[in-house]
Amino acid sequence: MRPYFAKMSDFGKPLRENRIARSQQSRARLEAVEAEIAALRKARENVGIPAEKINERGAMTIWQRLDYLVEPGTWQPLHSLYNPEENEEGTTNVVDGLGKIAGRWAVIIGFDNKVLAGAWIPGQPENILRVTNLAKRLNIPLVWLVNCSGVKLPEQEQFYAGRRSSGTPFYRHAELEQAGIPVLAGIYGTNPAGGGYQGITPTILIAHKDANIAVGGAGIVSGMSPRGGFDAEGLEQLIAVTRDLKDRPPGRAETHYTETGFFTHVCDEEKGVLDGIKTYMRAIPAYDPMFFRVAEPAEPALPGGDLYHLLPFNQKETYVLEDILARLVDASEHMEFRPDYGPEIYTGLVKIDGMLVGVIGNRQGLLPPGYPEYANYPGIGGKLYRQGLIKMSEFVTHCGRDRLPVIWLQDTSGIDVGDAAEKAELLGLGSSLVYSIQQVDVPMMLVVLRKGSAAAHYIMGGPNANRQNAFTLGTAATEIYVMHGETAAVATYARRAVKDKDSGKPLAPIAEKMNEMARKYHETSRPAYCARHGFVDEIVDLKALRGYLKAFAGSVYQNPKSICPRHQMLLPRIIKG
C-alpha cells in the first residue's frame, strides 16, 4: 500500500500577503484570548499552599511530580480550567492530561496536594469520570498520583452520594482492569476513607514511606461522641486519642508493605515512587509506533503559525478548511473522500506522525450554485445539508470498518431547516449519523474550531458521543450554544413583542430583555466558560493543536483493541476509485 500512503496529494494553499495584512487584528484577538486562558491556567496552578512550603515539608507538588514523571514535550493537559460547580478553590482539585512515560502514552491524573491536602471537592467526580473514560476509549494505562485527604467535609452533600459521585471512579477502575487496562498508582501523604479507596483500587501500588491508605483516618477512628454530644471531658479524651493517632495513623506504609502486602514497593524518596511508575510503564505492552505507521512521520509542509491568519476570529468571516487542516497534518498531504458530493463537508484521510487517521470537518463560505439540490435557496458552509449528512455517515462507517480513528473539526451553525429540508429527510439523516457513530468502535476526538451549535454540535462527533469521543478541544475562537443569543432572543420574545405592540405597551422593556438574553448567551459561550463547565476538555492554542493530534494518534495506535491490515482497508481503494 506504499503507493497510497507514502505520498498523498498535496493540499492547502500558502498564505497570501494580503491575507496576512487583512488578518492582523484577527490574529491579535486570537492571541489575546489565548493569553487570557494561559493566565487562568497559571492562576489555577498557583492555588493553595505555595510550592515552597510544600517543598519545605519535604514533599513535591503535583506539578513537580508530573514534571519529573512525564517525558519532556509530551504533556497535553486536559481539564485545566474545569470547575463546573464554581468551587471557591477554583479547581476540581485533580490535574490530568495525556503524556508519555517511559516511551508509552498514558492518561495521567493526580490530586493537587497544595489544596486541602488533595481533598475530594465538588465537580471532582465528573472530572475523574472523564479521565477514566478517556483511558478506556484510548485503551492506554491510567496513572494516578494519589494524595487525597478524603472528603471536604463541609460540602460532602455535593459530591459524596449519587449515581456519578466520588465512589463511581472505584468501579471505573475495576472496569478498566477487567478490560485489560492497568491502573498504576503512586501514593503519597495521608489517604483516609475515600482517599484509601483511591489508593487501593488501582492495579499496582507504589508508596512513599510517609504515605498511608486506610478505611478510616485518624480523624474518625475515635468515632462519634458516645454521649450524643460534646463536652470538655469528652474533648480531653478525644485530644489524647488524636495525639496518639497523629503519630501512628492507621494504614501506614509499614502496615501495607509488611502486614497486608498491598504496596508493591515503598520508596524513601518522593522521586523513587515516580521511578517505580516508570519501571512498571516500561513493563506494559505497547506497539512500537513503526508497527502501524503507513509512512515516515513528517511535519506539515505549511507552517502552523499561519493558523492565526487563517482562522478568523470574527465568526462571520469565512475561511478554507483545507488551509487549516494542511497546517495540522503530516507533510500537508491528504486523500479526500467523495470531493464531488456534499460540498459543505470535508472528509478524507491524513497522516498524523505517520499514522493513518480519518478527518471530518465543516467547510465554510459559499457553496456551488444549485446546492442544496432539494431547495431553491443557496447553501452556505457551516450548515449541514442532505449530501453532507449522508457523506459523514458513509465515511464514519468506512473508518469503523478500516479501524481508523476519526478527528472531527467542527464549526457549524446547524442543520438546514424549513419545509424543503424536512422533505429532504434531514432529521432522519442527522439521527442516522448518530447511529453510525455509535455502531462503529473507533476512538474519535473533536476540535470545535469556532462554532458548536444546535443539533449539529451533537451529531458531528460531539462530546455527547461519549462512547467514541475521547476528548473535545476548543480554540480561542470557540463558542458553544444551542443557537446564537440574538436568535434565541427573537425566538423567546417575538410573539410577546407582537402582543405588547397590539395592546399599546412600550417596546423598550422587551428590547432590553432581548439584549440581556443575547448578552448572557455571549458570556456563557466564551472559551473560558466552555472550559470551566466542561463543554470542551481543554482550550488549546492554535499552535499547540498538532501536539494533541499526535498524542491522540499515538495513544490510539499504542495498543489497539482491533486492527485492520492496511492492505485490506477499503477507504483508500474507494477514494482511488
Add this chain to the structure above:
Amino acid sequence: MAVDVNAPMSGRISEILCKVGDQVKFEDELMILEALKMENPIFAPADGKISEIKVAPGAMVESNQLLLVIE
C-alpha cells in the same frame, strides 16, 4: 485579456480590498460580499491589474452582477 469578476450570489458588498491600478495575484481577496449572514471573500480568478471596479462599498448586488475587471 480582460477577466470579469461577477457576484457569486446576491448580497451586499461590505468591503473593497483593492483599487483600480492594483496588481493582484490569483486568489488574492478582492472584495467581501455579505450574504447569508456571512462575510464571503471574492477571490481573484487570475493574476493581473484591476482595470475597473463597478461597485461601491455598501452596494447591494445581484447574482452574476459584474463587480470588477482584471486585465
